[in-house]
Amino acid sequence: MAISKEDVDGLVAAARELRDEGSLEDCAAVAEACNHAMDAGAPLSITQPTVELLAACRARIPQDDKWQADLLGLESVAWHHRYRRTGVDEDLRRATVAIDMACTLTGPGHRSHHRLRAQQALIHSLRPGSGAVPLDVLREAVEACDPNPRNHAVNLLNLAGQLNLRYLATRDFSALDEAIDLAERALALDSRTDDDDYPWRLLWAGQLYAKKGHDTRNPPMLKKGVELLQKAVTQLPPGHSFLPGLLNQLGAAMHAHSRLSGPGDAARSELTVAIHMMRAALRMTDPTVPDYPTFASNLAMALAGLSKETGDPSLLDEAIDTAEKGSRAAAASPTARDAETLTPVTGLLRSMRDRDDSAAAIQALSTSFDGSHRLAAVMAGQLGAGLAARAGDWETAAQLTLRAVEILPHATSEALSVADREKGLSTIATSLARDACALVLRTGGSADQALQALETARATLVGQALARRSDADLDPVRALAPHLADQMRELRADLAQVEDAPYGPAADRRHRLTNAIHEVTRQIRAVPGLEDYLRAPGTDVLRQRAGAIPVVTLNVSDYRSDALVLRAGEETSVVPLPDLDLHDVTGNVQRFTTATAELTRWPAPGPAAAKKHQQVMREVLAWLWEAVAEPVLSALGITSAPRDGGLPSRLRWSATGPLTLLPLHAAGLPDVPGACVADRVVSSYTPTLRLLGDASSPVAGTSRREGHLVVPVPRSSLMPHRPLEGAGREAAYVVSTVPGALPLPEDAVSALAVRAGLRGARGVHFACHGQSDAQHPSRSQLVLRDETLTVADLMTERLDGLELAVLSACSTAHAGEQLPDEVLHLTSAFRAAGARHVVGTLWETGDRSAAEFTKAFYASLGALPCDGTRGTADDRVAAAVHRAVQQVRAQQPSPRAWAPFVHVG
DSSP states (O other), X not given: OOSOHHHHHHHHHHHHHHTTTOOHHHHHHHHHHHHHHHHTTOOGGGHHHHHHHHHHHHHTSOTTOTHHHHHHHHHHHHHHHHHHHHOOHHHHHHHHHHHHHHHHTOOTTSTTHHHHHHHHHHHHTTSTTOOSOOHHHHHHHHHTOOSSHHHHHHHHHHHHHHHHHHHHHHOOHHHHHHHHHHHHHHHHHOOOTTOTTHHHHHHHHHHHHHHHHHHTTOHHHHHHHHHXXXXXXXXXXXXXXXXXXXXXXXXXXXXXXXXXXXXXXXXXXXXXXXXHHHHHHHHHSOTTSTTHHHHHHHXXXXXXXXXXXXXXXXXXXXXXXXXXXXXXXHHHOTTOTTHHHHHHHHHHHHHHHSTTOOHHHHHHHHGGGGSSOHHHHHHHHHHHHHHHHHTTOHHHHHHHHHHHHHHHHHHSOTTSOHHHHHHHHHHHOSSHHHHHHHHHHHTTOOHHHHHHHHHHHSSHHHHXXXXXXXXXXXXXXXXXXXXXXXXXXXXXXXXXXXXXXXXSHHHHHHHHHHHHHHHHHHHHHTSTTOTTTTSOOOHHHHHHHHTTSOEEEEEEOSSOEEEEEEOTTSOOEEEEOTTOOHHHHHHHHHHHHHHHHHHHSSSOOOHHHHHHHHHHHHHHHHHHIIIIIHHHHHHTTOOSOOTTSOOOEEEEEEEOGGGGGSOGGGOBOTTSTTOBHHHHEEEEEOSSGGGHHHHSSOOTTGGGOOSEEEEEOSOOTTSTTOOOHHHHHHHHHHHHHSXXXXXXXXXXXXXXXXXXXXXXXXXXXXXSEEEOOSSOGGGOEEEOSSSEEXXXXXXXXXXXXXXXXXXXXXXXXXXXXXOGGGTOSHHHHHHHHTOSEEEEESSOOOHHHHHHHHHHHHHHHHHSOOOSSHHHHHHHHHHHHHHHHHHHHHHOOXXXXXXXXXXXX
16 A cells, blocks of 8 residues: 555544644645545545544634635545545535535635636536536636646646546547646646645646657657656655556556667666556555556556567466456446456457467457447457457457447547547558458358448548538438427537637537537437438448449458449449458558659659669559459459440449559550550549449539639749749640639639638639648648648538539649548548549659640540530549540550549549
């Protein structure tokens, strides 16, 4: 125990001695020390003398004395600490009664008014069904700037603590950033090393920095957290009640830092010291303390890590024993923290030791779906599925994966920024959608079930943008539940006002509105006939939307790879792709992207190097033909190019995983006439089948739009050394060729002007630089004169009725390696925002290729016939892109020149 029997006896004796005649200041100090002791594991019996001391003090002073409220606040803390240990409702009731009485005695002028109201909000949040702590109360306490530095620090860290809980539940990095800022403010209040509360403030700042450093894989930030925690340890005397928690936090932070530092003696030494600290923390902590399971879990994982590093099996045995102790403590404590994590941790550790017996680990991970942290539940499902697959239990693997798929859409709250949702998905969903699809097929499921699983779990961010970009989805709701339709419309309008708020009260409101939207969505789905509101559309609906044009979804997974073919009036068919191995895909994609990067860099490679990289591109495209394109086209009966030289039939591709980075329309054998996708079909792409609805139905808002906006950016202050000499000429050509062209003057190309123009134009042509961020695709951007237009910006736009967007910029259709199944890039962002057709590029294009393509595209678009129907209008755009690509191909046979141009729609 951190608190010895002698310490407890001394506190009890002091409480009894001061009860009748001690000063109020001394009584409050002893009561606070007793509360700290209870929190650190002192016997529950210490509560009674603490409460009796406070009651005796209150009896000695008038009812209107300012000390009455402060003493009641301390009594509430005593019962609260007891409740954290016992989970008994009566303890929580007493804590609530005491704090409510305290608050009735305080007004706005009372010295403790804001602090006690914040404490009241925290206590009330513990009651069943009470919901989250109202952060506005905690913010008021912070804004009041209590003149007592200690009280002000408490208020700052109360708010920081709740924001940290928000982050842990939702991965809202803006909440974590604000929490860090609050902790820094608390540290700055008083840096005296003899201040008893200074180590507590260091602890908060250190653990928050460590958390962000770990979750963003930022070693310097994580190191800062370690240093703050180390400083806190040096400030505490032996036996202090904070010491166990501080040692555990420091050990966990050092463990995380050692993992980011990579293998080596220094990292191993740091991990050894971390384990020593965490062992000490666990020894000092009574199993009845709510933090005991957390301490045990952290130590167990660190021991397992060192066992793996050193090959010492005794460390793994100790890890399992430690996790089991934590599980027993959690089972005996109704208020234990992180109790739900220990069962899967124990199972996982056992599977590491007994590799032939993973049943216990799989069963343990299966129980993790009942936890409140959805991100953790998704990860547990994937981990359990992986273990089941390794054991050959495909049915269990499929079941666990599908359960994770069901949770995923709820694990990325729209209360977060697009960047934060992207970070969360990069942690939990790099292959979930593809694995679910493959496992459904592997266990005998239908193609429709496999496609439904894939669509539910991929392109999550695109799906969210689609769901809220217009109120068209509310039409059926208006017919059956008009009051719910009105509520949803009002909530969406309110949410749009605070979508970009970084943090603070506006961010709190964004979370409240998002929760309200989720509740209204639940109510709508409870209405008969609206059960599937905002869910991924079923395959029957997708078939209808696809129309006569086949849609080929290419799914690549460790478990199997297939093409799923969807078209109206037919059952979804499966074309197995046995030669499409995920390892080969990853390797070939790496070869291809390296080659294109080398061929487009400046200065340009020499002739020999360029020839080598072009050969790599041809080899990968030949492999893509043999492993993917030729089997698919043959299954569709497309075995040759049109004999009359006419326009081929259309085909839509929807790739997954690393395949999203390759030009499927360019797959082919370089020396075999007609053995190329571009010779046999007119290719279009769709990032997700959910976008098919926009490509096959009339679009609201078209009649209100007119003109073709032209945005030239030959020079940008953001890229002063890379002018685009051809951008001005290209824009002038479009203006002279396209009826109704609306040129934006070069000196007026601001983000505000462009976004305003997009909302009124029927079409748009960008001639500018594009930048793709492979690791953080939501940051990919079109470079304007002095600003940028990012994917994240576009995801908040509503561009219904924008018929055509031509993005004559580099890499506008390049999906990031970090989240390939989100297919998140500038082209898909325009589609998600409402653009019906988008023309983009997979990699950096040369001036000559871009100019040739633009001229050929607009010339073809104007020459192709149209009978005025939606179908022929769509065919014209796809055919114009195809003909322009073929024209560039005829002039410049290297795939580097003609293959980057793609049609999405």
